[in-house]
Amino acid sequence: xxxMQYAVRGKIVIRAGEIDDMLRKNPAAFPFSEVVYCNxxxxxxxxxxxxxxxxxxxxxxxxxxxxxxxxxxxxDVVERSxxxxxxxxxxxxxxxxxxxxxxxxxxxxxxxxxxxxxxxxPDHIFLTDGASPGVKTIxxxxxxxxxxxxxxxxxxxxxxSATLQSVNAxxxxxxxxxxxxxxxxxxxxxxxxxxxxxxxxxxKAMVVINPGNPTGQCLSVKEMQAIINFCVQAKLxxxxxxxxxxxxxxxxxxxxxxxxxxxxxxxxxxNNNAHLELFSFHSVSKGLHGECGRRGGYFEAVxxxxxVLQEIYKAVSVNLCPNTAGQIMVNLMVDPPTPGSPSFKLxxxxxxxxxxxxxxxxxxxxxxLNSLEGVTCNVPEGAMYAFPRITLSPRAVAAAGKVGQTPxxxxxxxxxxxTGVVVVPGSGFILADLTDAHDAFFFRxxxxxxxxxxxxxFIRFHAAHSHFMSKYRGTGI
Amino acid sequence: xxxMQYAVRGKIVIRAGEIDDMLRKNPAAFPFSEVVYCNxxxxxxxxxxxxxxxxxxxxxxxxxxxxxxxxxxxxDVVERSxxxxxxxxxxxxxxxxxxxxxxxxxxxxxxxxxxxxxxxxPDHIFLTDGASPGVKTIxxxxxxxxxxxxxxxxxxxxxxSATLQSVNAxxxxxxxxxxxxxxxxxxxxxxxxxxxxxxxxxxKAMVVINPGNPTGQCLSVKEMQAIINFCVQAKLxxxxxxxxxxxxxxxxxxxxxxxxxxxxxxxxxxNNNAHLELFSFHSVSKGLHGECGRRGGYFEAVxxxxxVLQEIYKAVSVNLCPNTAGQIMVNLMVDPPTPGSPSFKLxxxxxxxxxxxxxxxxxxxxxxLNSLEGVTCNVPEGAMYAFPRITLSPRAVAAAGKVGQTPxxxxxxxxxxxTGVVVVPGSGFILADLTDAHDAFFFRxxxxxxxxxxxxxFIRFHAAHSHFMSKYRGTGI
Numbered sequence: 034x035x036x037m038q039y040a041v042r043g044k045i046v047i048r049a050g051e052i053d054d055m056l057r058k059n060p061a062a063f064p065f066s067e068v069v070y071c072n073x074x075x076x077x078x079x080x081x082x083x084x085x086x087x088x089x090x091x092x093x094x095x096x097x098x099x100x101x102x103x104x105x106x107x108x109d110v111v112e113r114s115x116x117x118x119x120x121x122x123x124x125x126x127x128x129x130x131x132x133x134x135x136x137x138x139x140x141x142x143x144x145x146x147x148x149x150x151x152x153x154x155p156d157h158i159f160l161t162d163g164a165s166p167g168v169k170t171i172x173x174x175x176x177x178x179x180x181x182x183x184x185x186x187x188x189x190x191x192x193x194s195a196t197l198q199s200v201n202a203x204x205x206x207x208x209x210x211x212x213x214x215x216x217x218x219x220x221x222x223x224x225x226x227x228x229x230x231x232x233x234x235x236x237k238a239m240v241v242i243n244p245g246n247p248t249g250q251c252l253s254v255k256e257m258q259a260i261i262n263f264c265v266q267a268k269l270x271x272x273x274x275x276x277x278x279x280x281x282x283x284x285x286x287x288x289x290x291x292x293x294x295x296x297x298x299x300x301x302x303x304n305n306n307a308h309l310e311l312f313s314f315h316s317v318s319k320g321l322h323g324e325c326g327r328r329g330g331y332f333e334a335v336x337x338x339x340x341v342l343q344e345i346y347k348a349v350s351v352n353l354c355p356n357t358a359g360q361i362m363v364n365l366m367v368d369p370p371t372p373g374s375p376s377f378k379l380x381x382x383x384x385x386x387x388x389x390x391x392x393x394x395x396x397x398x399x400x401x402l403n404s405l406e407g408v409t410c411n412v413p414e415g416a417m418y419a420f421p422r423i424t425l426s427p428r429a430v431a432a433a434g435k436v437g438q439t440p441x442x443x444x445x446x447x448x449x450x451x452t453g454v455v456v457v458p459g460s461g462f463i464l465a466d467l468t469d470a471h472d473a474f475f476f477r478x479x480x481x482x483x484x485x486x487x488x489x490x491f492i493r494f495h496a497a498h499s500h501f502m503s504k505y506r507g508t509g510i
Numbered sequence: 511x512x513x514m515q516y517a518v519r520g521k522i523v524i525r526a527g528e529i530d531d532m533l534r535k536n537p538a539a540f541p542f543s544e545v546v547y548c549n550x551x552x553x554x555x556x557x558x559x560x561x562x563x564x565x566x567x568x569x570x571x572x573x574x575x576x577x578x579x580x581x582x583x584x585x586d587v588v589e590r591s592x593x594x595x596x597x598x599x600x601x602x603x604x605x606x607x608x609x610x611x612x613x614x615x616x617x618x619x620x621x622x623x624x625x626x627x628x629x630x631x632p633d634h635i636f637l638t639d640g641a642s643p644g645v646k647t648i649x650x651x652x653x654x655x656x657x658x659x660x661x662x663x664x665x666x667x668x669x670x671s672a673t674l675q676s677v678n679a680x681x682x683x684x685x686x687x688x689x690x691x692x693x694x695x696x697x698x699x700x701x702x703x704x705x706x707x708x709x710x711x712x713x714k715a716m717v718v719i720n721p722g723n724p725t726g727q728c729l730s731v732k733e734m735q736a737i738i739n740f741c742v743q744a745k746l747x748x749x750x751x752x753x754x755x756x757x758x759x760x761x762x763x764x765x766x767x768x769x770x771x772x773x774x775x776x777x778x779x780x781n782n783n784a785h786l787e788l789f790s791f792h793s794v795s796k797g798l799h800g801e802c803g804r805r806g807g808y809f810e811a812v813x814x815x816x817x818v819l820q821e822i823y824k825a826v827s828v829n830l831c832p833n834t835a836g837q838i839m840v841n842l843m844v845d846p847p848t849p850g851s852p853s854f855k856l857x858x859x860x861x862x863x864x865x866x867x868x869x870x871x872x873x874x875x876x877x878x879l880n881s882l883e884g885v886t887c888n889v890p891e892g893a894m895y896a897f898p899r900i901t902l903s904p905r906a907v908a909a910a911g912k913v914g915q916t917p918x919x920x921x922x923x924x925x926x927x928x929t930g931v932v933v934v935p936g937s938g939f940i941l942a943d944l945t946d947a948h949d950a951f952f953f954r955x956x957x958x959x960x961x962x963x964x965x966x967x968f969i970r971f972h973a974a975h976s977h978f979m980s981k982y983r984g985t986g987i
Binding site: 038357 | 553556570603608641646829
């Protein structure tokens with residue numbers, strides 16, 4: 034537990050909280066007026082407004098007495114609330130089935146079927162308090178013996194490294210190539226598997242994050258097929274982190290679910306002997322809802338033995354049930370207002386506006402970062418993050434060493450203290466060297482500040498960055 | 511994981527769900543019209559109405575636009591919503607501090623201080639998704655090496671046994687004496703500790719559930735002092751499950767928190783060398799709120815080293831934050847409407863009515879159970895459960911064995927199939943024999959069905975019980 038690190042909520046975020054407190058007491062305490070949290074994908078914290086339809090349904094379900102008030106809410110808000118309450122005895126206040134309300138799981142199954150063109154079984158869907166607890170449940174269950182290991186992308190979202198450490202399992206990193214737009218290096222993947230198995234590790238699963246976090250790349254169907262073949266041949270459970278499935282900004286790289294690609298492969302090959310075990314994770318925290326605080330999500334188990342599903346049920350039942358607000362938010366995400374319904378137009382306008390803005394911001398952030406001295410960045414194709422590479426001088430590296438920090442953390446703290454912008458040092462995501470260059474470092478930043486603020490925030494960032502680069506130019510100390 | 515059992519959501523509950531489904535399709539499928547879930551403390555599922563004040567605040571916070579509607583809600587509902595939203599940037603939709611919103615933790619600290627007369631530190635309070643995840647976090651952190659063990663009451667709430675098994679730690683049972691109103695047998699407690707330590711187990715902590723679950727007893731101050739002295743001398747962390755602190759029905763046995771009793775002991779003795787490490791767990795699921803589905807709760811760490819608190823913070827940060835609705839519900843529980851405020855009278859009437867009804871039902875259930883052939887029951891002093899003892903004939907035991915069930919499960923399934931009432935076999939709570947009698951078994955039942963239904967439910971129960979007892983009377987098969 035001591036060794037475990039969780040960068041996106043680590044030391045820099047604790048320091049940011051202190052600065053936030055100081056600013057509240059004395060607005061002139063720093064050369065900026067507010068802390069801008071780019072450490073984590075938390076859009077509403079940065080001003081994104083909740084969508085109206087889900088807010089209204091949640092409001093009404095919390096106080097069904099409001100149904101007596103005429104015209105308070107559109108009729109489809111009332112109908113949805115009534116339908117959900119009819120299937121949730123005790124409403125938001127009661128424990129539900131440990132796997133989540135069956136009626137809501139049915140709506141998830143219909144959503145998956147509409148998305149993929151292949152049926153889904155509500156009994157193979159588990160509602161969760163966000164994607165993270167789902168991932169933790171599955172990784173905990175995969176870990177049976179010392180020496181059990183899981184392939185994880187490098188760089189990766191630290192949920193995976195932290196969970197593996199907390200259950201005392203090994204993460205085997207496979208490389209995403211920064212110089213190839215964060216594409217998987219399949220040769221390296223095969224090599225890492227063989228090497229790990231050669232040293233006696235029992236490699237049981239492979240984590241894929243698509244769209245990528247922290248890296249923002251989107252997989253092509255061809256890459257996904259290669260991953261699936263690799264997992265089938267190596268008998269690896271595929272853990273597909275697909276929480277950013279709506280956050281794809283490059284028309285040529287639309288989202289495809291691993292389940293769909295796998296089902297298509299089976300259809301085409303007609304080979305029913307090949308077997309894939311797949312868990313796909315989704316969340317209400319990302320997409321265009323950004324309902325992080327609800328802690329709502331689900332996972333679908335595909336090709337998983339019924340005995341294993343029973344064990345998963347038992348494991349999640351110890352927490353009794355996912356929180357009801359998160360469950361309802363899952364329903365509202367997978368079953369939005371449809372054309373013709375009273376809430377449809379507003380819902381479409383709100384989601385369209387958020388999507389277009391995210392798309393613009395992804396491009397803008399990539400451009401801005403690439404304009405910085407010593408920084409190169411793959412423009413994000415999806416998700417909510419950029420993971421730029423920054424070349425730091427030997428002097429900066431030495432100065433970091435003197436205060437006992439890694440160079441990337443030293444840089445991130447400098448940015449925080451001068452601008453109030455919180456970015457996460459890349460070392461929190463990196464499990465093994467990504468490059469041979471000893472002067473190459475990384476950081477992760479979201480592109481979630483509102484557009485009107487982004488330029489202004491970037492001007493501060495640019496100044497602090499230039500200050501840092503000139504302060505530590507050269508090799509002396 | 512396979513060995514792990516979680517009785518209150520186990521096989522009998524899965525069967526109850528099937529019966530529920532069948533009844534929905536064919537109301538005449540069973541000799542009863544509905545399933546009555548007495549397996550778990552889930553009051554709203556059985557018709558208890560949510561309190562009005564928290565429902566209104568939750569509703570308004572989900573849709574702050576409603577504040578524009580005049581006179582929709584009482585002014586204190588509006589004020590509370592505004593105050594909470596002012597301290598929750600992004601409202602219900604955003605991730606909060608991983609430990610929970612500081613403003614809400616401050617309200618918890620004030621609640622504890624008012625309850626105990628001793629100050630509490632918001633930084634030592636962790637908001638959680640209900641008490642269960644808090645317990646799991648602490649037990650996971652206590653478990654460092656194989657052989658680590660924790661003293662747990664016998665009988666106990668299976669959260670403890672299940673969590674211990676899932677982290678591969680050992681539960682060392684200490685006896686609650688059924689023949690002494692479920693009082694702790696201190697001689698046995700001392701003996702179990704010494705025996706466990708003698709066999710090389712590293713006993714690190716002691717779990718106490720007060721008021722008791724499944725047993726419904728309340729601890730006296732004297733017993734609590736003895737427990738504290740025991741923990742201090744044996745250097746055990748005390749895990750105090752105090753989620754039923756409002757559910758005490760015997761005027762002579764009011765609730766005292768372990769923190770208060772410990773602080774008083776320190777004050778009286780003036781001995782500042784003695785040190786107690788204590789975690790106290792609380793929840794919005796029980797009490798008079800019964801907001802189980804929210805998954806809200808907290809724990810307070812008392813006498814815990816700051817380095818340990820930092821590690822706990824890191825561990826909980828991997829789940830990002832407790833769900834916001836649960837956090838808000840904690841605030842509404844610990845800071846209810848005060849005299850003179852617009853919502854006060856209704857709030858007092860609602861809580862008083864629930865409390866008085868629970869108190870009557872505790873007594874009634876005890877009496878009804880004691881009237882059954884072969885059943886004896888300590889009348890519950892607190893919590894929401896009775897844990898009656900039932901003497902089963904050799905014939906019943908043999909019949910159970912023939913179908914591969916434990917006798918208590920065999921009995922519980924009989925009751926379920928004949929009445930629709932779901933009770934939990936005692937073996938799910940029992941870690942070691944409670945009695946020398948081989949014909950003594952137990953089950954747990956809540957007393958949560960509404961009063962008007964309780965008599966009717968009991969008539970069915972009585973008939974099914976009598977049927978069982980006469981069917982299996984004697985020793986043959």
